Every structure is written in structure tokens, then in C-alpha cells.
Amino acid sequence: MPDTIDPARENQLANETSPYLLQHKSNPVDWQPWGTEALAEAKREDKPILLSVGYAACHWCHVMAHESFEDSDVAELMNRHFVNIKVDREERPDLDSIYQQALALLGQHGGWPLTMFLTPDGEPFWGGTYFPKQDMYGRPGFPRVLEAIAQVYRDEPDKVHKNVAAIQNALQDLAKPQRAGVIDLATIDGIADRLAGEIDPQNGGLGSAPKFPQPGILKLLWRSYIRRGQATHREAVELTLRQMSQGGIYDHLGGGYARYAVDERWLVPHFEKMLYDNAQILDLLVWAWQDTKKPLYRQRVYETVGWLLREMIARDADSHPVDAFAATLDADSEGEEGKFYVWDADEIDRILGEDAELFKQLYDVRPGGNWEGKTILNRLHNPNLLDKATENRLAECRKKLFEVRKDRVRPGWDDKVLADWNGLMIAALAEAAAAFEEPAWLEAAQAAFAFVRDTMQVDGRLKHAWRRGKLNHPATLDDYASMAKAALTLFEHTGQAAYLEQAKAWVSVVDRHYWDEEDGGYFFTADDVDDVIVRTKHAHDSAQPSGNGLMLGVLTRLHYLTGDSGYREQAEALIQAFSGELERNFVPLCTLLNNVELLNNAMQVVIVGPRDAAETAALLREVHSACLPDRILQVVADGDALPSNHPAASKQMAEGRATAFVCRGQTCSLPIMEPAGLAQALRA
Template sequence: MPANLLGRETSPYLLQHKDNPVHWMAWGRDAFERAKRENKPVLLSVGYAACHWCHVMAHESFENPEIAGLMNELFVNIKVDREERPDVDQIYQSALAMLGQQGGWPLTMFLTPEAEPFWGGTYFPPASRYGRPGFPDVLRGVAETYRNKPENVTRNVAALKDALGKLAENRAAGEVDLAMLDQIADRLVREVDPFHGGIGHAPKFPQVPIFTLLWRAWLRTGKEPYREAVTNTLAHMSQGGIYDHLGGGFARYSVDEMWLVPHFEKMLYDNAQLLDLMTLVWQAEREPLFETRIRETVGWVLREMIAEGGGFAATQDADSEGEEGLFYIWNEEEIDRLLGPGAEVFKRAYGVTPQGNWEGATILNRLHRIEALDAETEATLAEQRAILWREREKRIKPGWDDKVLADWNGLMIAALAQAGMVFDEPAWIAAAQSAYAFVRDRMTEDGRLLHSWRAGQLKHRATLDDYAHMARAALALHEATGDAGALEQARAWVRVLDAHFWDAQAGGYFYTADDADDLIVRTKSAGDAATPSGNGTMLAVLATLHHRTGEAAYRERADALAAAFSGELSRNFFPLPTYLNAAELLQKALQIVIVGDPQASDTAALRRAVLDRPLPDRILSVLPPGTDLPAGHPAHGKGMQGGVATAYVCTGMTCSPPVTTPDALAAALTRR
């Protein structure tokens, strides 16, 4: 007899639906074979554990026995966690866009028993409202069309199948002209809100790769509008309600243009990207606000986001006790009771008023004054925040999705390794090493990465993004620790990508491997989504490997990858900042080699001179005396001078004269 089969799964999102009266099945051959036997269309529902509107639709429709009965009668129902199966989500989000609709979650798609999409949407209410049809009407209408108007279904399937087939097409051209980067930056900076920062109007997302591109443009050109766009955006985000002023960490996005009201879910990948960018900006600005937010956010990660075994958990939910944001909001009476006579200072600083700023309550923020107050007041505010945090810890916490995803872990590992070096925090690097070891050792089978781990179970083949972000993480740890094994592991993961993901005809890496057998199409793109693109990241990985090893094969593959997507720049460059930033690294890498005892003070001083500077194209190597770089490296054969630690700064195949003091090294870096 049909039944809800999600109790067999490990995904927290799927388990949230295991008691629905809907006869849910997980994505797989069994579900589609059943659809063929029963000659029913498939209802595919995609979401994730931290998604507020997914919870709403679940409560309104999937927990409703009457609506569930309709779903069971008319469809084979498949539930997918988009974080576990980003490959499935990517295909059907694309199909929805091709139907002229805006994507998002929950994703509701209707498929043939061959997994071919023919219609869909996102959230549907239980009865018509918000300008959306009621879900029962949608169910009946789709089933009636499938049953009685098969020609309409066939027509939609054919059109979408043809369009989906083009998702693997890329427009190739020659080498990326770096002169275009300034033109692109000029165009992108016009999209930045000059008052509140961020791109465009509400809702606002962090868009970290774009702001990284603008920061690189400022470092390259010294043009103040680029700098202002980035620092203003980060300052408003850091002081807005999108930031958790008590516990640290950034929410997914802001529903308004001011960064005041967040969608309260916290995602590992957003915080990793923001740590990367804020660290790079801090190296130039030395802005105390950014250092504070970096330290607080890392504190949140290490306190609340480490899963069993040392990997990093995926998300914290937007909802607790069935209400969005309930965990995070305050009213004036609570603040007065907890802080006593000093409450007025806190209320002025954090915008606490009797009427509140969101649905009668207050989201803590400091947007009315971005700048810091005097040191004494800031110390008082820190003590008051600690009081409120301890009180908040007594509340029922939002749901925690503790599955470990290889790609998102790669982003956080690299961010912690970089920030740990810059801020001289060995504990951050150690946490990155622990997560890296977990993914490397526990999420690998037969030499191949898998995507997801939870509750002792490893699931789902890895995508391009898993390999790309973990290879980048390995290279970051190699730079931070000198671990030769991490370098070799990055090389091994690239070999898997070259064997199973590379498009030998048109160039570029497919999102899924050549042995992925449960998808209707293999996609390929260099465009960023919520996370940096796998192809863009791989361009940086290949460039780094070439410069670290001196091996021409990595440069050849990097050049081919860059050329495979360079024609896309004339079509739409907005989604391509990760790719563009990597293209600059490929052509303008700054190799810094320090030869000296890694534990000696003179070596540490030279290393600090490098880490104190914003060098996004930096490739730093510290070599113990008596070791050497590969023969193809421009610093091959160079060693210590006068028995003290010695640095060489290289671009292309040319290196600076040897320098032995931090000031001389800083001067050499400035000249470059």
C-alpha cells in the first residue's frame, strides 16, 4: 500500500514531512517507476529545513488531510531537500524560469513519469489569495490537463526539454581581456544603492562575489566609488537587523532596502562568503566594526555550527515555535526588565521603541547611527548584549539542520583558514582543519566525494561545486599550514573532475558527473547563484595549482576553462563575478615565497608583512631551508640570504631581488 516513506531518510527537511498524510517518496527510481505503473504525473516539491514559506505550505496543505488526499489520488508525490540534491533543484528551477515564473522555495513542479517538467510554481496557498490560485484547484487542473489534454503536456514537455538541453551550452571566445574588468566594475557600481548599500532595492541579498569584484577594482584603480560601495554596504549590513547583534552571524537576506528586517534563517554559505570579503576589506581599512563582526561571526560558527565529527552544519531555521523570527525579537518591557536603569542607553543605541519596528516587536539594529559610540558607552553596550544573550539562550531555539554538505563546508573552511592567518587565530585554522579532515575522510567512497552526511549516513554523489570548493579549501589550508597533503588532495580532486566532469567538446565542467544516471539533463554554467559558481571557483583552483606547482597542464586547463565561458561576457556579465575574479588571478597572480624556518621569528615577521596587506591575487609559500619549489616555478632555486629568512615577490616568471626585512617586503609588494 502507498504510504509516506520519508521516515527512511536522514535529511532534517525530509524528516519534517515524515508524518504528513501525503504519500511522500524520496527522489529516485522507485518513485518514477510507480508513476509509470499508475500512469500518474509526478508532483515534485523542493525545499529546505530553514525555509519559512516551505513551513507555511507544509502546515497549510501537506498537513491538511483533504489536500493530502487529493495529492495522493492524483499524483505520485516526491519531496526533495534542495540542499541534499542541488542537481535536481537546479534543473527544475531552470524549468520554472523557462515557464516565465520567478523561482524560489518551496518549488512545486509537475513532471511526467519520465521526470520531464510540464508546469509548476512555488508557494501555493490552500485557497485562492495573494493573487495565487488555491493549491487544490491547481492539483485538479493539472491532473485534468494531464489526463484529458495530453497534447498540451506533450507540447510543454517538448519546449522545456529543448530549452533545458541548452543549459549545457556555453559561449566560448578567447582569453579574458582584463581591461574589461574596469568597464564591468563601472557598470556594476551603478547598481549599488548609494544610501544603504547593496544591489538594487528590496529584497536585498549580500551578493558577495559582486562586491569582491568591486573591491578588487578599487585596489586596482584607486577609484573611490568602488571603495565606498563596498564599505558602505558592509557597514549597513553589519549594523542592520540582518546581523544577529547578540549571537553573531548574518541572516540570508533583508526583506527591505535598509537591511533592517531579515529573513531570519542563517546559512553557512552566506557567512563564509561574508567572512572572506570582510577579511579582505579589513586588511586595507582596519575598520574596527568589521573586525568585530568577523570575530563574532566566527564565534557563532564555532559555538553553534559544528556538527558531529567536526564538519560544519548547514543552516539555522528562520522559525521557532512556529513563528518566523520569534527567537530574535524583543519588546521594550523585556529590555527594561532585564537591563534596569541602564536600559535607556541600550534602547537608544539599538532602536528599541514601545511600538517596535517589526510587527509590534523590535529587531535589534544600529542603522540610525552606523558609527561607533565612545569607548565607555560601547563597553556598556557589550555588557548589556551579554545579559540579553544569556536570556535569549533560555528561549526555544530555531531548528538546526546539522547535515554536512561538502561544498558549503569548503566555503567555510577556506574562509576560516584565511581569516585565521590574517587575525593570527590558530583556533580558527584548527577548526577549518577538523572540518576538512571530516569531509576528506568521512565523505569519500572509492576515491569519489559524496555531497551530504548526516546521522552516520553518507548520501548523494558530489557535484562540481563540492569538488571545486573543497579543492579551494585544501589550497587555503596548504597556504595556512604548509601541509603538503592538502596540496596533493586538491590535485586528486581536480583529477576526478577532469575525468568525470570536463566537457571535451565545448570546454568547461558539467555540474554533474558523467555517471549521474537519474537526471534528465547535465547542466553547465559559470554563473554564480547563492554560492560562487563551480566553474569560476575551478578557474581559481587551477590558476593556484599552476602557480604552486609550475605544471603547465594546470595552466592549459585553466586557459581552456576561461576561454569556454569568455563569450558569455558579451551576453550577461552580472552573474560572472567569481569567474572574472579568477580570470584576474590567472593572469596577475602575485607569488610570494618566504624561505626560512617556519617557527622562527624572522620568518613570521615576513609572513605578517604579507598578511597585513589586501592582496586578493596572493599565492604565499613558506619554505623551510633546504626545500625547493618545482622547476617550473619562477623562484626555483632561490634560498635564504645571510642566514636569515628571505622573501621573493614574483609575477609571471620574474622575481624581485631577495628581501630580508618586513619593511623591504612591504615596499616590494607596494611596487607590484
């Protein structure tokens, strides 16, 4: 192996589009993006690859960058011994998935920054996450790690080859999940009961610190409450939503939820805000409001959508707004985590004057603060909303503080558009628009959908990422699944057939390029992606719902909407491909389980009548004001427009008026023309 540095090599990130990669363009490290050139160089020089994976809003990524990647001595070691590759995990979730799995196989916890050491063929043999520059936190210093790995690669190739073979075989095994038979509702009920018992009875959420929202689990519990009347399950979800919504994880001034809390009380957030988290939480808030009509949920929906439409609209190369949604807001500003969001008591006194005492009492503002000498605004000690006059007064206080905060240095913004994250938000925003009768929200959802459909497709194939006019990377399974879900949601709320046809077209692409013909289930990457060492396949939710879990919901809805039994057969094959995984660990399979319930418990609501008629709108209002997780909605001019095998096929308006039918299985209700009667039927 050469001991000298190629003088022609230099940092290659300046021409990338990813904000995360551009953050590292001036490092003294000779970073390269992932690609054939970097891998070829590693082979040519017989050097191991140092792969560093992170994302723009990642606090510990920034820490490691400042400590090590900006340090010329550390960079010299990296450049001497390794070919160094930077990857944005949001642009290449397929690569991140592979190497996170590899790290887990080494017995280590995953996370970011991910630091993996690979052979020139891209095969992992050792790794970790954040390494400090000096020995601390029980971790070896990064320079010591670099020297040790370089020595092992040079002098002990047998060890490297042994690790490579073991990890590679294990990765191949992970792509073959356990098959079994059907999953019935009784199994889901048992899982819901067990998960409900794991909810923190004081603070909500699953487990202790750090605490994540885990929307898939909360949705499973809420569905159990709706279907079975399990009040304890509703209480578990409501406790979690209330504590999150009144805790420091929520931005009480600007709206939106942070990624997670570092404590068990939801007080101290990891301050980054992610599009996908807020999409999933928005879904839950809408469900909770539909069922309870509690003002807190309504307020958080409006504030979070306000944040989305104010701060998360992406921009083109000329900095003009486009119709799609940006990815993330950073945890850091001015080099400090959370600096943009925290306050001290003197600031509050100066800005709010005579209202300061009331505000400080209710928002936990006190001398010395509640976190590192500063105050994270929260209402954990006073979570219940007060009388209207007091809440209006507090709202005025928040507006004043928000106006002052606008002049602070803002956190970093990653404005790339990701197809999968946009799909999640489009669907959530469309549902919120219907529930709260906000047509502008539906228009925003439709515009974002049109952007992804029209701008992020090439020859009928989606791309994963877009930023400032540039498309990057083949779509993953999650991109197609999320956007197909968005298409079907928009079809339900608009009746426009183009949305249904687009969903069918995307499913056709996924079946052709992602389905595993041998073992069933969908691979994460397409069959023509050639720069990954293994095609992963799983149904595990991460911070995002799993692509296979989402695809089960898409196939289910297509079956009911079109009457095509082929979609149901594919859905059942998908369930069988992963059903054996329940015996290993059911906790990350909640999106899959939620859509198993949808397949087996769908409520088909059909309204026969002109969509723009007042009578139809009155019936739709009842549908959208009720929490119906298993609802599949169609508005048709007459029943002949339904598939011939639909239980409401050929049903017509009664007495010349818009008429609703509520169907389960092959049985439908009697014709319903009055909104009150429909509300009663939906509750039943």
C-alpha cells in the first residue's frame, strides 16, 4: 500500500448539490462523493475506504466535523491511509441502510455520523458512529482509530477478510426475512396490548431517555382503541401527544416538532426538525382531534401546518419558491445546538413587560433556566389549556417573542426535496385539509404532488432527490410507496382519476423493478441500481414508516378502489413474506401491522352524488370529521361508476339526493341521505 498522498487528490465536494456534502467542501480531507471514481481509486491504490455518512441537520455530525475533519493533522492521517467518501444519508438512504445494518452486525448501536471502514470493493469490515478527537466518553480518539485500522488492513489481511465474509453473509441473510402465514386481527390485538403496557404512564412515549415520537406504534394503539374500544390505549396515545405538544420538543413559537427528546419528559429536544416526523405527527393530531375535538390538537395542527407552509417551501436555483417541501432544519445555529430556540428570563421580561410574569409561570421560565443556563419553552407543568381570555393573552406573548426571534441567526436549512418525505407530508396535509375544511391546504398538497410527479420523474421512473434544479439518485421503494399513498389520498379527496392512474403506474414500476420473485417482498433498491453491495429488504419502521409496510397499504387501497383482486393477492403475498418476523421483534413492524388491519377491516364509504353539490359536501363533512383509520372513500356520480364487484355497485341516489352507503365486506348500509344518519352509521 502506498505511504504517500497523491498530490492530485483534493476535496471533490464543491460541485455536489447536497447541503450536507457542501458543508464539508472546504475540509482539508480529500472527500469524494460515493461513485465509481472513488471506488476505482481505492482499488488502484489498494487503500481502505473511510465512509462517513451524516446529514445536514445532525448535531454530532457537526461536532465530529469541527473536531476532526477541519483539523489538518487528522485530515493528513485520513488522506494518507484512506480513500475518504462522504455520503448524505438523506440522498442515499440505500447506502445508509446497508452500512447501518453492518454496524449492528458488529454489535454496535447505529446513528449518525456513521463512520465505516470498507474494502476497495465497498465491503464493510469495521466501524462506529461519532469518534471524538481525543479519548473520551469511553470512545477511542479518532486519530488512534485511524492508525489502528490502517495497520490492521496493511498487516493483518486475514482479519479483514474474515470480518468481510461474516458481515456480507449476514447482510444477505437479513435480506431474506422469515416467512409465515397470515396475520390475523387477534395477533394485532395482542401486540397492541403488550405495547400499551410499555408506555411511560407518567410522561407518555415508549421507554425512557432518549424518547422518540414513534408514530407507527401510536397509530397501532389508536387503531386498537377505535376498533376495540380500548380506552387505555387511547389514554396512552393522548398522554404521549399532550406531553409532546406541551413539552420542549414542540416549538411553541414557530410550530413543528423536533426530532426527539434527550430526556424522558420531552423537555430537552434534539433541536433539528424533520419533514417526515412532522408529517407522521400531523396524522396523529388529526385523528386525535377528529375523535375528541380537543382544542390543543387543533391548535397544534394549525401551527404545524403554518410552520410547514411558511418555513419549509423549497427553492429553485434562483432562490424562487417551488411547490415542494424542503427536508430539514438544523439543530445548530452559530455553532451552538438550540441557540435559536432558547431564552433567558431577562429577555422575556424586557419583551413582554407586564405579561412576563404570567408567561414565565406557564412556560417554565426561571432564573438559571431549565437547560444549560437557558430556558426551553414548555408547558409540562401546566399542560391543560386555560380559559379563552388567558390563552389569547398567551398567544399575543408568543407572537411578540416570535417576532424577536425572527431577527436571530437561523439554523441551517436543508432545502433539498425528497420524494418519500414529500409523499408522507402530501398525504398528511390532504387529510388535515379535509378534516379542518381548509381548501388552501389541499391546494398546497396537490401542488407538491405535481412538483414531484412532473419534475422528479425521468422516463416514468422517479428520482429520489432534487435540489435547485438538479435531480439525483434513483428512487427507493420508500419513494414510490409514499408517493403512491399520496396519490391515493388525493384521489379520495378530489375524485380526480389521474391520481388513481398515477398510483397504479407507480405500483407497476415497483412490481417490475423491486419485487423479490424468489422470496417475496420488495427490495429497497431497484434491480438496475449497480453501486450497492447488497439489496436490502425489510419491513421495519425506522424514524420513517417502512416501504414494505406502506406498499401493503397502497395495494390494499388499490384493491378496494379498483376491485382488482390482483392487488389483494400481491398484498397477501407481501404479508406472508414478512409475517415470520413477528416472532423475532414485532415492535418495528407497526406500519405493516396497521395495513394488515386495513386489508382485513376496511370501511368503504361511498357517496353517490355530484361532488360539488351542497348535499354531497354535507355528507363528506361528516366523513371527514370522524376518526376512521380504515376508511376508503369514493364519491361517484352514480353507482355504475364503481367496480362491478364493489358491494355498493349500481346503487343510486335516493329521492334524487346525494346518498351515502357504509360498507364492510360485501354488506352495505341502507341508503343514508341525512348527515346525522351518516354520523351515526360511521360511529356504529
